Amino acid sequence: xxxxxxxxxxxxxxxxxxxxxxxxxxxxxxxxxxxxxxxxxxxxxxxxxxxxxxxxxxxxxxxxxxxxxxxxxxxxxxxxxxxxxxxxxxxxxxxxxxxxxxxxxxxxxxxxxxxxxxxxxxxxxxxxxxxxxxxxxxxxxxxxxxxxxxxxxxxxxxxxxxxxxxxxxxxxxxxxxxxxxxxxxxxxxxxxxxxxxxxxxxxxxxxxxxxxxxxxxxxxxxxxxxxxxxxxxxxxxxxxxxxxxxxxxxxxxxxxxxxxxxxxxxxxxxxxxxxxxx
Amino acid sequence: xxxxxxxxxxxxxxxxxxxxxxxxxxxxxxxxxxxxxxxxxxxxxxxxxxxxxxxxxxxxxxxxxxxxxxxxxxxxxxxxxxxxxxxxxxxxxxxxxxxxxxxxxxxxxxxxxxxxxxxxxxxxxxxxxxxxxxxxxxxxxxxxxxxxxxxxxxxxxxxxxxxxxxxxxx
Numbered sequence: 001x002x003x004x005x006x007x008x009x010x011x012x013x014x015x016x017x018x019x020x021x022x023x024x025x026x027x028x029x030x031x032x033x034x035x036x037x038x039x040x041x042x043x044x045x046x047x048x049x050x051x052x053x054x055x056x057x058x059x060x061x062x063x064x065x066x067x068x069x070x071x072x073x074x075x076x077x078x079x080x081x082x083x084x085x086x087x088x089x090x091x092x093x094x095x096x097x098x099x100x101x102x103x104x105x106x107x108x109x110x111x112x113x114x115x116x117x118x119x120x121x122x123x124x125x126x127x128x129x130x131x132x133x134x135x136x137x138x139x140x141x142x143x144x145x146x147x148x149x150x151x152x153x154x155x156x157x158x159x160x161x162x163x164x165x166x167x168x169x170x171x172x173x174x175x176x177x178x179x180x181x182x183x184x185x186x187x188x189x190x191x192x193x194x195x196x197x198x199x200x201x202x203x204x205x206x207x208x209x210x211x212x213x214x215x216x217x218x219x220x221x222x223x224x225x226x227x228x229x230x231x232x233x234x235x236x237x238x239x240x241x242x243x244x245x246x247x248x249x250x251x252x253x254x255x256x257x258x259x260x261x262x263x264x265x266x267x268x269x270x271x272x273x274x275x276x277x278x
Numbered sequence: 279x280x281x282x283x284x285x286x287x288x289x290x291x292x293x294x295x296x297x298x299x300x301x302x303x304x305x306x307x308x309x310x311x312x313x314x315x316x317x318x319x320x321x322x323x324x325x326x327x328x329x330x331x332x333x334x335x336x337x338x339x340x341x342x343x344x345x346x347x348x349x350x351x352x353x354x355x356x357x358x359x360x361x362x363x364x365x366x367x368x369x370x371x372x373x374x375x376x377x378x379x380x381x382x383x384x385x386x387x388x389x390x391x392x393x394x395x396x397x398x399x400x401x402x403x404x405x406x407x408x409x410x411x412x413x414x415x416x417x418x419x420x421x422x423x424x425x426x427x428x429x430x431x432x433x434x435x436x437x438x439x440x441x442x443x444x445x446x447x448x
Binding site for chain 2: 060
């Protein structure tokens with residue numbers, strides 16, 4: 001046998017290559033659960049990763065804090081002005097809310113259940129390659145995370161949980177080329193799909209909103225939120241803002257370029273939420 | 279001993295790649311240090327060594343971050359094997375050829391990747407893929423090679439790494 005191996009190295013390479021190709025094909029479909037072997041490997045690595053990732057994030061934060069200080073002062077002044085404005089609006093909103101509640105009760109509106117929520121999820125690592133934007137988190141099925149739940153932080157939607165192990169899971173970011181999410185334009189209520197910009201590799205990448213109807217009057221600055229269609233995600237999670245509208249007459253649909261609300265360079269922690277139908 | 283050290287380097291690299299490397303990116307491109315390592319192992323340890331380190335490193339990456347298992351393993355395995363064919367034909371101490379081999383390896387992997395994306399029905403134009411991802415990544419990785427190759431050739435001079443692990447007859 002060993003003689004054979006020494007004499008025919010190319011045969012070994014070809015056999016292994018064929019085995020791997022079969023493995024690729026077998027695992028290429030949608031898999032919800034990771035195998036126990038994969039789970040074990042990930043569990044060990046996630047532990048070390050979590051520690052290192054936090055360490056490095058803190059170091060980067062420390063250095064960038066100098067730069068951001070000046071900005072902060074300006075922002076502070078601006079925000080103070082805005083606060084006054086917003087307080088005013090809040091009062092009006094409260095009034096509308098109360099009115100809405102009254103009307104809802106009148107209509108015997110079926111109250112939506114609270115979404116399922118897993119809090120304090122730490123991101124433990126990002127995909128090392130330049131092709132995909134996936135990451136690992138330190139919560140899994142034991143903590144209540146399941147496939148197709150949304151990962152969000154205070155800024156907005158980060159991505160979708162694609163595979164789950166008992167204590168860790170994989171999340172595909174919305175800027176990943178393979179990601180597509182049903183969304184609506186907040187102002188006009190037009191439906192479309194948010195797809196990651198796959199060229200694009202850059203972590204501060206953009207998304208595209210495709211399949212917008214031709215008569216849509218979407219403009220730069222419009223906010224995009226999740227639609228809740230397909231009952232995968234809860235409705236109304238902010239996704240981003242339109243920065244360009246591409247209206248190609250040949251196409252049957254309008255496309256918009258969307259800047260995600262989330263800063264993908266500085267991800268640390270978030271929430272995992274799912275609609276109650278999950 | 280040799281196996282343990284190799285495994286530790288691969289796992290360590292995986293952790294390094296997913297935690298520290300995102301902070302070293304230039305224009306959104308990260309160097310592929312696994313590629314650099316697999317090339318080093320192939321050049322310094324022979325075909326078998328390159329083959330299995332590529333396979334192991336690729337599998338690890340697939341399990342943690344890949345969608346379908348085997349994509350990266352396949353690519354790194356082939357490249358590790360090809361690098362091993364140059365084993366003992368390059369002079370340690372010279373860095374140009376190793377750096378060039380990393381560049382070529384990265385480009386080959388990039389082409390593999392674009393083929394894979396094409397068959398997964400993801401639209402990607404060849405020009406954009408090449409100019410925005412493949413070539414910058416290859417260049418950036420090649421820049422890393424001299425340092426890592428130097429460190430690895432020091433490691434391979436140790437006696438415990440001398441155990442032959444290649445296709446050739448002893």
